[in-house]
Amino acid sequence: MGEQVKELLNWARQRKVLASVFVAFTLAVGILIGSVVSGRVSAMKSFAFPGTSATALTVPDPIPSSSSFAAIVNKVEPAVVNIATTQVLERRQSKKRRAQPYDQDDPMQDFFDRFFDGRQNTPPQAERSLGSGVIVDKRGYILTNNHVVEQATKIQVQLNGDTTRYTAKVVGVDEDTDLAVIKIDANKELPIAKLGNSDGVQVGDWVLAIGSPFGLQATVTAGIISAKDRGGIGQQFQRFLQTDAAINPGNSGGPLVDLAGEVIGINTAIITGSRGYEGVGFALPSTTAINVYDQIIKQGRVTRGSIGVSFQEELGTNPITLKSLGAPYGVAIEGVQPGSPAEKAGLKGGDVITSVNGRPVKTGNDLVNPIAQAPIGSKIKIEYVRQNQKGEPEKREAAAVVEDRARVFPNVAGRMGDQPGEAAPSEFGLHVEELTPERGHRVGVEGQKGVLVTEVDPASFAEDLGFGRGDVIAEINREQVNSVSDYRKAVSRLKQGQDVVFKVLRRQDSDRILTLYLSGKVPADNQQ
Secondary structure (H helix, E strand, O other): HHHHHHHHHHHHHHHHHHHHHHHHHHHHHHHHHHHHHHHHHHHHHHHHOOOOOOOOOOOOOOOOOOOOHHHHHHHHHHEEEEEEEEEEEOOOOOOOOOOOOOOOOOOHEEEEEEEEOOOOOOOOEEEEEEEEEEEEEEEOEEEHHHHHOOOOOEEEOOOOOOOEEOOOOEEEEEEOOOEEEEOOOOOOOOOOOOOOOHHHOOOEEEEEEEEEHHHHHOOOEEEEEEEEEEOOOOOOOOOEEEEEOOOOOOOOOOOEOOOOEEEEEEEEEEOOOOOOOOOEEEEEEEEHHHHHHHHHHHHHHOOEEEOHHHHHHHHHHOOOHHHHHHOOOEEEEEOOOOOOOHHOOOOOOOOOEEEEEEEEOOHHHHHHHHHHOOOOOOEEEEEEEEEEOOOOOOEEEEEEEEEEEEOOOOOOOOOOOOOOOOOOOOOOOOEEEEEEEEHHHHOOOOOOEEEEEEEOOOOOOOHHHOOOOOOOEEEEEOOEEOOHHHHHHHOOOOOOOOEEEEEEEEEEEEOOOEEEEEEEEOOOOHOO
């Protein structure tokens, strides 16, 4: 027992010694590390930067760049506003799919559509859109696009550099040019932009587009005028300035500005496959905007004169068509509106108008503009060419009283539906059949003579010329066509490369029958 006690005491002493040695070793290591670190810190503290011979930089006084657009932007930008509109859309109560703004591909929305189908009192939804505008009168009159404010239940305008939103009211709109005038009451004089004369703009001129693309207010982009008098993009009275200045959704209604700081266009449209900028934008010329603005603020609407003639730009001014009708230049008219001033003056489809009020007519604009701008009730003098019974051209004159275009061409409905026809051998990609009284009644061309076009082959010569199903071919190169046999004989006499003119009758809205002259050069072997 005593020996066991001694062994335990010895083991305890040894353990205590080992613990003491470990503690001492740990303290020694800690002291050594502290000394090294302390030495390094002291060394760092004692290190002194030797300095350099370099000269310190200083911020210079601001100097405007001589090639900057800043002065122009500073002049115009204060008059450019951001326009936010709200349109309240009623949700449909039936089983039909809902219109925007609902996501038609949203499975959860589709679930709610079916689960709550037929329930009443569904709340209306608000659709919001952004656009731009330019202040042209210090009392708060703003020019913008009609499509920016169209059908809006609420219009809010935000000035440049101002967080206040002003509620605007519509003064008037012009759907034909897509322009609108709105007004805000800011209780103060507002900065304005000056509208210049777009007639002096040349292709290649520098221009700036200012607006709120994607809601980013006061955004400026630069480019050049790519083309002038660009038609075929929108409606009849829209002839655009084309530019490569970046125009995106939200720029609509904003100004296109020249280097004199004057507004020479209202940005309106783009051509794009991605819903964004691709280098082709369009602005309505300031001369058009001024005319529309002045009429709206004076009478609340825009009136345009008309005499009731219709034509297609490409077909009506085609040199081959004009040559066949015996006119050196002019616009060949398709038809005349029943009861219109043109009909009262004796004009007919197939006549070629060569001058209006003594001014030559060589383009569609030369015909439309002087009549559209003439005061309602005034008389205009028209010179035209008509073929007589022998097919010889005769120069004639007429006087017509200008009427309001809205009365001459009221909105009408009704179109000719597709008509079945028997298959026939193709010439130029055309399939024709006899125009019997029954078929004439069916397609709305009773009492006419010719052959009925029942089909037009895709990518054919006929399709390129503009033929459509239901057309009636009445003449080929002034040769009367009364039957399929006549048609075959006339076609067989045509040679490759020869000019060919088809006189075509086409039923239009309101049961009108228009006379078209479709012309071109005969392709190889009279086929596709």
